[in-house]
Amino acid sequence: MSAIHHPSQLLDAAWVKQIRDNAAEAEALGMLHPKQLELVYQQQWFNMLVPEAYGGLQYSLPKLIETEEALSWADGSLGWVVTLCSGAGFFGGFIVPEVAKEIFADKKTCLAGSGADTGTATEHNNGFIINGNWKYASGVHHATHITINCRIVNAKGTPLTVDSAPIIRSFVLDKADVQLQSGWKYMGMVATGSDAYTIDNVYVDKNCSFEIKPEATVIDATIYKYPFLQLAEATLAANLSGLAVNFVDLCKDAFVFKATNVRRVSEANAALMMEERESAIILLNDARTAFYKAVNLSWEDIANENYLKDVSRASRMLARVARETVDGLYPYCGLLAASPDTELNRVWRDIHTASQHALLTFLE
Structure with missing residues (x-):
């Protein structure tokens, strides 16, 4: 047998019990159970990739991977939500610091979103008007903020391009600006609550826009590169x-x-x-x-x-x-x-x- 650790070695037995004892009810709720969330907040698992500068844990990639494997061993839905939402915390390395400091000031901050570029961002004054629909945002019911990808368009709705390719930007918005829609009707990952959401004519400042590429980092750390x-x-x-x-x-x-x-x-x-x-x-x-x-x-x-x-x-x-x-x-x-x-x-x-x-x- 290969010499590799079992995922259980990374988790306290009491944590595993708390996660699993509430897994069935979490499925019935269609989202993580409050007792599971209590543990997530206590251990700051949503903050594993949030920059240390903003109070996050800023895990190395190997530590992140083994922790997420262990959590998914404990329960698939919890592991998936933590993975996707902590993964969005990675964006803290690219968001304008003044905005990021405000977002991550609360230790219960949770970012959820979709990587699909199914929205539009129309340039307006010193920001953008956002419209669009997105599917499958795991953990969206627990989110405080939503991340999205949009195609930049002009006032007439024509997509802007660079070398014939559409210009796509990422944005972070307050959860209050989003309308949730029931969308997760699949046989598994039921407790992830991976529902859809819509944004209708919401204005965001340009500082809420960011790009996810190594040269766009605002935090000088290996993980964000x-x-x-x-x-x-x-x-x-x-x-x-x-x-x-x-x-x-x-x-x-x-x-x-x-x-x-x-x-x-x-x-x-x-x-x-x-x-x-x-x-x-x-x-x-x-x-x-x-x-x-x-x-x-x-x-x-x-x-x-x-x-x-x-x-x-x-x-x-x-x-x-x-x-x-x-x-x-x-x-x-x-x-x-x-x-x-x-x-x-x-x-x-x-x-x-x-x-x-x-x-x-x-x-x-």
Whole structure:
């Protein structure tokens, strides 16, 4: 078996219990449970990428990745919301300092949003008029601020371009300027509350606009110079990894139950199930090991394009192995895995929903 830590080693057992004890009710609520949020705020998990200059934790990439994997192992929806919302805290390295200081003054600040450029920003006076619709903003119900991408247009609505490419800018707005819409109707990640939102003729000052590129950083720290694409790929892959490790963990008791209570399962069948689980652990941990190696090397030399390509490749491979590992063990779990009331089924639904993210679909 590959020598790599189990995600549980990073979390206090009491934290895991608090997260999991409220996971089923969080699904019923369609958002994180107050008890889960209480822990998120206590540990400042939304602030993992917020600059230290604004009171944030400013984690290194390796520490961020292993923390997010562990949280997704504890619960998929909580891990996903923390990943996406703490990921938006990364923008603190690019937002005008006067604005950023105000946003992050509250330790319960939470940024949520969408990367889709489905809005327009019309230049007006010393700012912009924002209009548009965005989908799938994970954690939006807990957000204090919303981030969006818009195409810059002139007064006639004509998109402005540079070298024939549309000019796209990012913006941060107060949650009060956004109208939420029910939009998350999928089988998994139910408690992420990843609903849609609309913005209708809202004026924002130009200082609320920012660009996410290394040369646009306002905080001189390595994390804000790390390419956002690989940051996103790695954090999402870590979520799938945590989910898969949890599923494999849960299979142990599921297989014991099946071997003990189902007459048609012979001793040979029981042994086969356990052997398949051990093989799955090795495959998954090998993929995790390669992934962490790629992340660590890229962090040590963020200018090395080959290392960054390795992060993209290892992230996609880990996502694939995580999904295929779960699918390989699922048939042995019996109806426990098919019942929506079980943690086993919730993890299965979560990983098959999260793995549909476009960033992780193709190996190349």
